[in-house]
Amino acid sequence: MNELIFFLAVYAIAYIIVYKPGPFSLIFIAKEYLYSIEFANIGTELYKMLNCVFCLSFYISCFLYLIINHQNISVICCLMYGLASSAVSYIIQSIVGEK
Secondary structure (H helix, E strand, O other): OHHHHHHHHHHHHHHHHHHOOOHHHHHHHHHHHHHHOOHHHHHHHHHHHOOOHHHHHHHHHHHHHHHHOOOOOOHHHHHHHHHHHHHHHHHHHHHHOOO
16 A cells, blocks of 8 residues: 555656646746756756656656665665556556646
């Protein structure tokens, strides 16, 4: 049950970052700033990552896993949580119909 709540929370965070401008349009402003970075095409890649629910849910899940399990870090479990979170996001996106 804890994992289901974890995956739904990760999906909610990723959905908000990708599809909503945020309070006072802060997320939109941050995404536009990242897009304007021209050093080694980093800005474009970060912008693409922030516009993909599946990619973002993977990274958010890995980040939250490392924060929650900071004493027992397992790379395999971190990757499994990330991939499972992306799969849950894909399933929810398929049901909801957003692209």
